[in-house]
Amino acid sequence: MNVFDIIGPIMVGPSSSHTAGAVKIGYLSNKLMGEKIRSARIYLHGSFLTTGKGHGTDKAIIAGLLGMKPDDIRIPESFEVAEKAGLAFAFEGIELRDAHPNSVKLNLTGASGRELEIMASSMGGGNIKIFQIDGLDANFGGDLPTLIVHNQDRPGLVTEVTAMLSQKSINIATMQLYRSRRGGDAVMVLECDQEISKASISGLQSLDGIRKVTYLSLEESA
Numbered sequence: 674m675n676v677f678d679i680i681g682p683i684m685v686g687p688s689s690s691h692t693a694g695a696v697k698i699g700y701l702s703n704k705l706m707g708e709k710i711r712s713a714r715i716y717l718h719g720s721f722l723t724t725g726k727g728h729g730t731d732k733a734i735i736a737g738l739l740g741m742k743p744d745d746i747r748i749p750e751s752f753e754v755a756e757k758a759g760l761a762f763a764f765e766g767i768e769l770r771d772a773h774p775n776s777v778k779l780n781l782t783g784a785s786g787r788e789l790e791i792m793a794s795s796m797g798g799g800n801i802k803i804f805q806i807d808g809l810d811a812n813f814g815g816d817l818p819t820l821i822v823h824n825q826d827r828p829g830l831v832t833e834v835t836a837m838l839s840q841k842s843i844n845i846a847t848m849q850l851y852r853s854r855r856g857g858d859a860v861m862v863l864e865c866d867q868e869i870s871k872a873s874i875s876g877l878q879s880l881d882g883i884r885k886v887t888y889l890s891l892e893e894s895a
Contacts, residue, residue: 694723694795695730696748698735698774698777701803701815702791705889706732707873708783710738710760716767719774731764734777736760743799773802806887809860810851815889817864822877823885826852826859830882834861837877843867858884868892 696855701708709860713735719867739758747754755762769776781789782848792805803811806821813819820838824830831850844866851857868890871879878886 686714687836692729692748693731693743693799694775694797694801695725695733695777695861696737696741696743697801697815698779698791698793698795698803700740700742701737701801701889702779702781702789702793702813703738703740703815704891705791705806705813705887706781706783706787706789707888708773708785708787710763710781711784712782713738713763714780715762715764716765716769716778716780718767718769718772718776719777719780721775721777722766734779734831735760738779764811772804789798806860809853809858809883811860812849813847813862813864813889817866818868819889820861820863820865820869820874820877820892821887821889822861822863822883822887823887824852824859825882825884827882830880831861833880834863835878837873838863838865840867841869843869843873 681794715734717725725731732751733748735755736745736748739751739754739760767778769778775795777793779791786825790807791803793801793803795801796823800814802814805811809823811821822834845863846866847864849862869888874888875887877883
């Protein structure tokens with residue numbers, strides 16, 4: 674346990690789960706997209722839907738998508754900032770099966786036309802969990818550089834990815850593997866102790882059997 678588990682995150686309130694956590698979900702979604710977000714369709718579930726407006730959950734998510742952090746004083750004005758930045762957005766309600774009450778589904782489109790679907794939950798105290806990306810399971814909180822590899826389920830591909838990381842002296846902190854069925858769609862989620870270079874990510878994308886690579890960098894944009 675650390676001090677933030679006791680006193681909570683530094684944030685613009687009122688709620689660590691409905692505000693700070695919501696900002697973090699948007700912020701990490703922004704980082705995962707890796708480019709300016711042009712449009713967002715946001716589906717609120719459970720408590721996010723029923724009490725989120727009063728807690729500013731909607732404005733918090735948009736703030737995060739714009740690259741704001743939980744302590745940014747502009748969070749209450751995020752709708753106006755989004756309009757000036759050219760970010761189009763819409764909110765709807767949704768019922769997500771077996772999801773945490775504070776959950777959201779985001780369908781995002783970037784400036785290049787790239788699309789990304791993220792499902793995430795705010796777990797309390799400003800902590801979040803991304804539990805699905807582009808329809809496949811995941812489970813990470815965004816506290817470490819994270820590599821998400823969508824791939825064909827075939828022998829040897831996991832070894833190729835981990836060998837590349839080893840060659841670059843990148844240590845794997847946690848690794849999760851999911852698949853829809855044997856020989857079907859699969860995903861690797863690797864939380865790492867070091868950042869991964871753009872050249873290494875490009876190299877992964879060129880491997881046979883790799884369908885999509887998404888990377889969460891914790892480095893600040895220049």
